[in-house]
Amino acid sequence: MSAQPHRLPSGGRIDRDTVLRLTVDGQELTGHPGDTVASAMLAAGRLDVAPSIYRGRPRGIVAAGVEEPNALLEVLGRCSESMLPATTVSLVDGLAVRTLSGLGRLDPTGDEAVYDKKFAHTDVLVVGAGPAGLAAAWAAARSGARVILLDEQSEPGGSLLSCREETVNGSPALDWVREVVAELESAPEATVLSRTTAFGSYDDNYVVAVQHRTDHLGHPAPEGMSRRRVWHIRAARVVIATGAHERPLVFAGNDRPGVLLASAVRGYLNRYAVAPCSRAVVSTTNDSAYDTVTDLVAAGVEVAAVIDARPTLSPRAAEVAGTGVRVVPGSAVVETTGASRVDGVLVGALDEDGLLGGDVEADVETIACDLLAVSGGWSPVVHLHSQRQGRLRWDEVLAAFVPEGTVRGQRVAGSARGTFDLGGCLEEGTEAGVAAAVAAGFPIEAEAPVGRAATGEYGPVRQLWLVPGRRGEPADWHEHFVDLQRDQTVADVWRATGAGLRGIEHVKRHTSIGTAHDQGRTSAVNAIGVLAAALGGTPGEIGTTSYRAPYTPVSFAALAGRERGDLFDPERTTPIHPWHVAHGARFEIVGQWLRPRYFPRDGEDIDAAVARESRAARRGVAMMDASTLGKIEVCGADAGEFLDRVYTNAHRRLPVGSARYGVMCKPDGMILDDGVNLRLDENRFLLTTTTGGAAGVLDWLEEWLQTEWPELDVYCTSVTEQWTTIAVVGPKSRQVVARVAPDLDVSAEAFPFMTFRETTLASGVPARICRISFSGELAYEINVSGWYGLAVWEQLYAAGADLDITPYGTETMHVLRAEKGYPIVGQDTDGTVTPQDAGMDWVVSKRKDFIGNRSYTRADTARADRRHLIGLLPVDRVTRLPEGTQIIAPDTPVTPERGPVPMLGHVTSSYHSEALGRPFALALVAGGRDRIGETLIAQVGDSPVEVLVAGPVLYDPEGNRRDG
């Protein structure tokens, strides 16, 4: 026996000269280029796939395209990929796959393939390269407009790839396809992308598509070529020509392997030259299946009978019946038989209401067959139209939801619009292409190609949503499958309606119909029909569920593109960064900046390192890279006035050469940011912001200047990266600064706190040195041009070597500032904290107005029980409270029985203090300043920890250490 017993001797779009090897569930098969895994399986006579997900029922291949509900694969390899329909995976030599029971597994192996994205602008985007889409792209491209044509299949042609006798302009249809594609490919402004699925349609004609670029090439793919590419396309006009999907029929045992969509059978016969059976029965509600019938006959397959639900023969049905095929009108397949595959069908007559009349047992005829081809009508693929809130209308004649009206800048053409005949698709496509080109500014006229098919007009359709079972009631019909992937049946729909559910959205969620990998491509409209049958009424009255992107699954790797690993997020480093790396710093990410968190010496953990760094800062001298602080120069005649309006405290009369701590608030009075500001000269200030807040503060300042106070003469410039800032901290910092800046009088008298001086360092580097402290110790901040940042850092490190100058990171900085009760905006505040709440009433001017001032007389901000920032000291002197720990009153029950626990506040910062010799925390606690001295409970997991409420300044509250 040949390895491909079901391969027809001729025909098909396959390369018979090349044999490819394939392994399915360990079984070795062969196929040819042009095959999918599904067509190769069928050629080998293999129909079955893994059993169904919940009920473990045998399942087989049903479809030939993306609508396949059963045949899901895991493609094995170094990094396997799951949940790929076998009907869409192109065969390559050596492919190994495993069929899945509707559930895949993400391979934890790192995927080393390259993924990328591309942005494109076009005049006309056409989605779908079937007859309508090809005609549209062809017409539009003739105008000279930029045209992009996308198609999900391995080659253009759409439904024509599966045709046999259809012609266009008198020639075989595929000749026309070849000509049109050649014309498009030679047009300078046209792009044709196969294996590219438009999966999302967004506002203003922004369409996102994924292109599969290498999997079909075989292994290995070309070096450096991306495996998949996500296209972001902005189009002036969009033509949606996405075709239609055939619906199966709902009857007992409709999930048995061997029940295939009639159009899929046609595709296997003509496109892949595979006859998946030797004796077929066809069950239909419409004319389209008759093309399958004639093609089966032409391929030498016996057609035992055509079971047509319509009571009288349509012209097309009569024509086929006239060739000698047995057509049984007014009937339906009511059951299938067979163990692991269909070996026969039971046919019963339907009355006007779609019920089985007469004596069911006596009137049922059994017909032997090894395949049942079904057609329950067609559902236009309206996803892209509907994703844009395009409306749908139920067409009672076509038995389909079709687009109603158009989305602005878009057209729907061909069977996606419910035009199911070839001639109509070509005409509509041409018209849509012309209209799109004209609307995009490229006037053109075009004569539509003339299409001919055996089925001319699409004849009447009988709506047959539910073929009755021979026994019992719908609630018992557990083998009438509506959704094969979810194993959901008519009985499940009845259970949902029995529970009182009426809307399709609710029934969908109750039953899970339409929620699987295939997103209801074959099941959604049938579910609506079954629901209509359950409730009475028409599918139009039930309506559809919402359509959301993506149309087909898209791998996260493709969406991520190159933005993974090191390229996931921009990484900002200071000029001193190489030194930090060389000295073993451990880093943390702060608003995209990589900041040293601590500098461990041999064998130190973070606690030991921080304790050592803290001791150096409090007793000797330490240094920190503070370059990441946001810096904004504010210039102009009105700079002072502007800052007075923006900051809670006054800046206008700040002397040149002085610095001032400022807090800015939103109009609601809540803290937005803080920092120390310098007055460089009369019309020039330098603001500093928090590291993470720099961009937002600049935006904030510009917003007020542009939208509220354009009359002010003020300009803001970000200078964060122009300056390197080095904090030199500790009682011995004066000595170190004096050594590197010999021209500067560093005495406390000549250079007082909150002033700055311009000087030139011994190395010749110009520097601006500030006396600012974020630790309470004597401290300097040395600002130099970023170009000299690393050099000056090294000069300071060398100058302090004999004093054991100690580099420290953000962790020690946090401990030092928290010991002094200095809040970190965004850590100790959260957008609900006023300066007064944070214990900084002193920074709020009573003499001028500013943004937020009015809010401090609102009833809410005047409440006495607002949460105040205070210090907490765990009574056991051991427990370091996790940040976020909830604070409650003593004796508050924490049990499920007593219900919600009243919270007084939460821990915002928590550290071990080397200076205090104990752990401590900052917390926001209701009425906290009135509770100083009280003991509260910090609930750490199941353990209540007693904490003493203290003022926020726990170290050197008198400020004696500031001047050294």
Place this chain on the structure above:
Amino acid sequence: MLLLDCPWCGPRDETEYHYGGQAHVRYPQVPADLTDQEWAEYLFFRDNPEGPFAERWVHSTGCRRWFNVMRDTTSYRVLAVYRPTDPRPEGSR
């Protein structure tokens, strides 16, 4: 993704912009003169119409300038784009 027409730079993707909420809500000249009710309305209350809506946008990754857009909140259609100093077009709220 919206395509917004910056008055200074031309049409750009929505991701280049930041949204600034309802337009034509001026910061009160003298906030102290407002009652608590009036101040609360300035702080917390904004229109949420179905249909044309005048709103602020800033071209954050472009010219960094603010402008106003009249947009239909149902269809997301941009009905007008105008500079902050321009008057509100007819028909918007």
